Amino acid sequence: MGKVNFQVKKVGDLLKHHLTIPSYQRPYKWQPRHVNQLIDDVLSHRDKECYRLGTVVLHKDELKLANAIALNIVDGQQRLLTLTLLCTLLDQRGKFSSPLLEQEFASRVSINNLEHNAKVIESRLMGLNDDERQSLLHFVCNRCELIEVTLDDLSEAFQFFDSQNARGRALAPYDLLKAYHLREMMETTGQAERLHHVSLWEQGVSPDDGSASLHLIMGEFLFRQRRWLDGDYGIQFSRHNLEVFKGINLSTCDYHYLQSLLALDFAVEHYNNDPARKWDKQHQSYPFQINQIIINGKRFFEYIQHYKSLHHTLFDGEKALLGDFLKKHTRYSGSSRKGDIYIKNLFMCAVMAYYDKFGDNELAQAATTCFRWSYYLRLQYQKIGMDSIDSYAREARGLLRVMGKAIHPQQVLRFEPKRCENIRFLNARSVQDSIAQMLGDVDDNK
Known part of the structure; x- marks a missing residue:
């Protein structure tokens, strides 16, 4: 078995190593949202004595260089390259240097993403003066840390990487x-x-x-x-x-x-820590919203x-508020197909969002509206993938967007879902029957 070495390394010390990106690595693909998240994490924790940024897996290649040991990056390329860009752009005095800056990239994808992310980083740093840049550079290099896992056997390095990314709960x-x-x-x-x-x-x-x-x-x-x-x-x-x-x-x-x-956080804490709560055993839960x-x-x-x-x-157990509704309307021939499971999840997400906002006020009618809106997809399309669900769920004038803006239940209940007049698929008949029954019940209650 090869040698495995675990160390906690300062980012600056790690980037001074002769790190190389081997040919088997995928291109650099971090998008602006990943870069911004890293910068946000660094900025929000820069007052701490140390901040851990994750783990990198390296393979020690003693055969690659005549006079030095190369450390091939097995896992952590995206983060290490982004940190190198960040440190380089923070340093306007020319003191920061890393062998990763000398890396040659054959992939046009990597080159384009590096150039674009460099612009993203520079735009984030635009408002900082030289002293502020140096202070942030010092924090990243000297107080931000990475766990460095170094292995001298390449196959074991890959096994470690696979276990962390596929089976290991740590990631x-x-x-x-x-x-x-x-x-x-x-x-x-x-x-x-x-x-x-x-x-x-x-x-x-x-x-x-x-x-x-x-x-x-x-x-x-x-x-x-x-x-x-x-x-x-x-x-x-x-x-x-x-x-x-x-x-x-x-x-x-x-x-x-x-x-x-x-103010809300203080009020909840003050209430629950009041000595009077010890005898009346009352507890105020924080009033969360999704x-x-x-x-x-x-x-x-x-x-x-x-x-x-x-x-x-809402959904589990014998006393669930919508337990009977689910049994009656979401269990039909074909309901276990993947597309139908996606639609059921969409329905449950919608009705859960309604209950989160308005409680059980007009819950039965709201469930009907959510069902008609969600299961329209079952009536309209024979094959349904999660990408279709996703596009439908975030439509600008869809039910969820209406729900997000609503301040009264009636603004949701008066939403009129699309109707499918001509049912072309036999597997949608039972859903059509459920919707027809719901509409009949609504008319009877008017």
Whole structure:
């Protein structure tokens, strides 16, 4: 077995190594949103003594150079190249240097993305004077850290990389977020409280009470709802869009727009810590909304648990508010096909967003509206992919966008979903019958 070496390295020290990008690596493909997220992370943590930026996997190639040891980048190319660009553009005095700057790129994709991202970084740094640039450069090089995993056997390096990216839970998006928000709690909460949230989190990964898993709640509900309500892409939650669940740290920021959040957070904490609560055992939960600004740390964990509970209230178990509705209208011949499962998820996302905003006010009528809007796709198209669901969900005049702007239930209930007059597919007959029955019930109640 080859030698494996783990070290925590300062970014500046790591970038001084003779790092090379081997020919088997994919092109540099980071987009502006990835670059901006890295810069946001650096800027928001620059007052800390150290900040961990992740892990890189390197292969020590002693045969590549005559007079030096080359370290081939197996995993971490995107982050290392972006950090090199950032440090180079921060340094206007010509003191920063990295062998990665001498790398030759054969891929036009890599060259174009590097040139474009350099412009993105420079635009972000435009307002900084020379002293501010030097201060930020010092933070990135000397207080930002990476875990360097170095292996001298290439096959084992690939195995390590594969295990981290495919099987290893350390790089799953949910666990990356857990680590991020636990880190945000370090200075404001005690160990007992952190352990409490970790325990609930781990229970949610593989629940034994029949409730939805944390993966399902975050990936197929909250991620999609937060994106769709804003009219944005919401097909798949991965480690490349963690920013959807990262927000603001109330203990370190004092922006004007945060005053209402600060006041609400204080009021909830003050109420729950009032000695009178010890005898009346009353507890005030934070009044979350699906598409609110994420509050980093403890509130993030509470946010996820809140929506696990809300999902259970609506859909799971014998007492679920919409349990009978789901059984009656979403179980039909063909309902287990992939496209029909996508549509059912769209319906559940819509009705969950309504309940989040208006509670059980006119919930039955709202469920009917959400069903007609969602299952229109089943009547209209024979084959349905997640990309079609995504486009439909974020239509500018679609139900979710109306719901996001509504301030009264009636603004949602008067939404008129499209009607499909001519049903061309036999597998849609049962859905058509459900909608006809719903419309009949609505007319009878008028």
